[in-house]
Amino acid sequence: MSELLEIAERIVGWAGSGEQVEAVAVHERETEVRAYEGEVESLTVAESSGVGIRVIRDGRQGFAYAGTLEPDALVEVMREARDNLGFATPDEHCSLAVPDGVAPIGMDLYREALLNLSIDAKVQMALDLERLTLSADRRISGVESAEYSDSVSSSAVATTTGIRSTSRETGCFLSAYALAEQDGETQTGFGFSLGRQPGDLDVEATAAEAAERSTRMLGAVKPSSGRMTVVFDPWVSAQFLGIVGGTLSGEAVQKGRSLFADRLGEDVAAPVLTLVDDPTDPAAYTATETDGEGLATRRNVLLADGRLERFVHNSETARRAGTVSTGSAVRGYSSTPGVGVRAVAVVPGDRSPTDLISGIRDGLLIQGVSGLHSGVNAVSGDFSTGAEGLRIRDGELAEPVREFTIASTIQKMLNDVTAIGDDLQWLPMRAAGVTLVIGELTVSGV
């Protein structure tokens, strides 16, 4: 890790007079095992690294990156970044982050236990996952993929403005994608498990979940169109909350691309909804101590009891807005810092999903959505996605349904949230999931 910081510091040392320089250096080790029909289908072991350099002079920014840390490449990247700045439009707010005195919250995101896990043990987990998924139910006809993957990543940021930051994290992940078959019909379902070390992973539960989610879709029919109460399961709600979080980026607001731009301090959601972006929660899979500019991450309340409390900022959008960074710069080594939420979660309610469903006479439980990239317009707020799930009749889960869409607008949906479950669950994305009841969505089917 200190080696990455040394590299970043060396680059920063190349700054000429009047130049601001920022270097980000990253290194990652990954393993991925895929099992198929009792054999290892593929095993990938890889190390990769990269560097990104920003040079700013007279309010102009230039950027370049390379997927290596070789000394010759660093020199070339520096030269390119310096050359590129000459083509940018000068901007008074274009500048690097400066240390803001906020200390990173120490979190234990790096586990030696993962580093010490043998390849054989990883292979065994993938093989077990496939076998257990296949044997979970006699209707499971195959497993399209059963996978174990992990990563050990570290990064460092250094700047001429005095930023020196390092971070390192471990993560591991199991996923199974099951095929269920009955009477010539096939349905699919996935299960997953994630954590920072192997002990966090639950092979049995992952297999059982994939089997359950696929078999319960057997016999699914297309529902009729209409407006009805819809329940999002955690997997689905997390995807929508991630999109909502995206609309609260300071950059989207400043550039006239946020549907919430003029609504700070107003009620934009049902009072039951409090939404927080907190990358300092170690339970979040996306937790991190520092952001893409090397500032400490922090807990940001976005919506409090339905009222819009704040937008998130990196140092540049904060300067433009006359405020301070919320530690929300997001980036890889191959891009300049953007602005975004990292770990969005709603404050959970106190009722179980079963309890919430028991109060719904006629509705739908959504367990999967598709086409979020093609059917959600985060600028206008229109959304419409493909969906599958189960009907809810008289408070009980009933027949499976598929090949329909659910639609509304982001604005309306946030106001239509009527209840929140107690089942908060961190997922492999920038949001946590929780059971959410939406009073009314348009269902398009037959």
Added chain:
Amino acid sequence: MVQVTDMTGGDGAMLDPQVLLDALGVAMATGGEFAEVFVEDRRSTSALLDDRRIEELTSGRDRGAGIRVVVGETTGFAHTADLSPAGLRAAATAASAAARSGGSGVRVVALDAVSGPASALVEILPSDVPKARKVALLERADDAARSRDGAITQVTARYADSQRRIQIANSDGLLTGDRQIRTLFSVSCVASGDSGLQTGRESVGHTIGFELFDRVDVEELAGRAAGRALTKLDAVPAPSGEMPVVVGPGGGGVLFHEACGHGLEADLIAKAASVFAGRRGEVVAAPMVSLVDDGTMAGEWGRYAIDDEGQPAQHNVLIRDGVLTDFMWDRLRARKEGRESSGNGRRQSYRHLPMVRMTNTYLEAGDDDPAEILAGTERGVYVAQLGGGQVNTATGDFVFGMTEAYLIEDGRLTAPIRDGNLIGNGPAALLDIDAIAGDFTMGSPGTCGKDGQGVPVGDGTPTLRVARLTVGGTAA
């Protein structure tokens, strides 16, 4: 001694064949059926204009090698950014260990340089064009979009080019390479009105150099993006439910990409994770449907001389007159079936394993008249631009988005409608196609995602009608 002819068009072969041979030797040292070294050197430039400012010009370089070893049913894979002989040997050792060799003895490999299809000719290498000229395009687009109407409140314009050189050597003795140049330009606009914010996007991308801008007028492209956003300020909510859907020329490629393209990829077929498994030779679509995947289409976004396993790109007929003729294949899946790869083995970069992917997928032109198709549709939706899609190949259910669409009432286009998805089932939708026009057009450049890997793909269609799809709007 192996001779290598320069097939990369630039500064010669990328790595010395002897270095590749050594790596293959290490990869096969403890046995195995197949080993391969894939070397890639990618340089890219992108420039972004947003909020009236040239925000940044970015230069990128990614260079490295991916080595795979196949032992029995297992593929071992390792990659490295270190292209020195020692770096490659280390990756080869890791890949070999990963494949858990059964130790069936050492194989000697000799490389045979294949003069495969020539790399695409490029008139103006993007790397030879001054950066200032690239940036100037963005400002022209910004001005054009904003001058279209005062309601255009934001414009984002992006220029991107890439030069990707690849070199492939494998234990079958293959040694080949390609140079792939891509140039892309896109404009996104936000229009603001009483109904809120709306968006419009337009893009153009080809496997050619900077001569793209001799053929494409960026002002006109920006004007179309702006027009799309402005039109939608008056849009009504999309209808909800099943109805006929007419897709305009060039717009329908995504529909086929999702409705059946992915389902015809041999890796998904082999795992019975496709509704089209076992259906070769059967009628799977209406009789006028002929669908092709063609990696050889000059200049198109999904074009290449060889795929990422060294196989020359081909013109592959997938459906002929409604009958399923063949799937798409990569080397691994073809090897198991005892046949040739169809040139569809692709990977995002040297850091990824290849798998079966589409190239340029298109529906051949039909005999119908586009105006008559519209006039013959009493009530439905006309989709002028699609915005991507997704499919579950095992069930066949697929969605695709509409980013410019209109109501059809009494055979005429009426109100524009707001963005949303349409949903259908692939096998049913293919049979429900009841009209195909003669106005074939290629669509916009796309990036296809599968298992976390993105690759550039093209598509094209004439105007067509599907008798019944579910439109996912909110209107009654």
